[in-house]
């Protein structure tokens with residue numbers, strides 16, 4: 001096989017960064033998302049709005065190209081590659097906080113999306129074909145050793161496993177809930193905004209959202225999951241007055257300070273993975 005030029009590799013990594021950017025925008029524009037920032041309200045957030053998310057996405061997306069590049073070209077163990085990817089992640093976080101003047105818009109997302117960008121680079125290096133299985137295989141190899149050590153400390157502190165737990169599980173909720181829901185909706189040619197809302201709700205049924213936990217308590221997380229199950233079982237966006245119900249839920253979540261920010265991150269990630277896999281499921285070129 002002919003070796004690819006450095007320019008070709010850079011171009012491909014830049015395309016991945018742009019897909020990441022688009023996915024962040026697709027997430028924040030999805031309306032109506034109870035408790036979250038969208039085009040209807042700022043949810044349970046006093047210091048964020050859509051414009052701030054747009055700015056944050058614009059500032060951080062070049063870092064996703066770099067993280068993809070590290071996965072694509074760096075020689076070394078998975079642990080060593082992940083260490084460098086995280087250094088870029090820390091730089092992205094710094095740029096985000098500078099841009100947003102200290103507001104945490106995308107911290108969790110930098111972590112999760114950075115991991116997938118690097119995993120995509122690794123996949124391009126190690127596999128002839130890109131598909132969900134080998135993407136997840138590279139993703140879990142990338143994080144396992146490092147995060148297992150960190151999780152040990154978190155378990156001692158008796159905190160939820162949050163974004164790290166999701167990464168160690170191979171993004172089980174994205175694989176089992178988010179992606180199938182999104183892909184089914186796209187296959188059926190349904191309204192994309194509504195498909196994204198249902199994808200978010202599917203994630204909310206099961207994800208242990210550390211953002212909800214840190215703002216409220218385990219009982220409220222359970223209550224949010226039950227609300228999401230109820231919404232899906234009643235027909236999702238197909239039920240009568242679906243948007244009115246979402247508006248009521250938004251007010252309820254605001255009242256209880258519930259923000260499913262972890263699920264919002266996973267929605268963006270689901271959109272991103274779907275676009276990375278491309279129409280034939282075998283990856284963009």
Ligand SMILES: CC(C)(COP(=O)(O)OP(=O)(O)OC[C@H]1O[C@@H](n2cnc3c(N)ncnc32)[C@H](O[C@H]2O[C@H](COP(=O)(O)OP(=O)(O)OP(=O)(O)O)[C@@H](O)[C@H]2O)[C@@H]1O)[C@@H](O)C(=O)NCCC(=O)NCCS
Nearest residue numbers: 086089104105107108111114115162163166210211261262
């Ligand atoms: C590994 C880190 C992400 C640190 O993790 P940490 O232990 O600090 O926190 P987690 O509890 O794991 O959550 C971190 C953020 O991840 C999002 N999240 C929560 N649950 C999940 C989940 N189950 N799956 C995936 N992602 C999850 C969530 O982010 C969203 O919420 C944020 C906004 O919240 P908000 O309450 O408004 O703002 P705060 O500032 O938190 O509070 P207020 O003061 O306003 O009240 C927003 O960021 C959303 O994206 C969690 O917040 C990571 O920090 C780390 O290691 N960083 C170093 C850099 C690095 O390694 N980068 C790697 C690149 S590969």
Ligand SMILES: Nc1ncnc2[nH]cnc12
Nearest residue numbers: 028036037105261264265
């Ligand atoms: N739309 C959104 N609103 C609040 N927090 C988020 N974290 C990621 N996306 C978010």
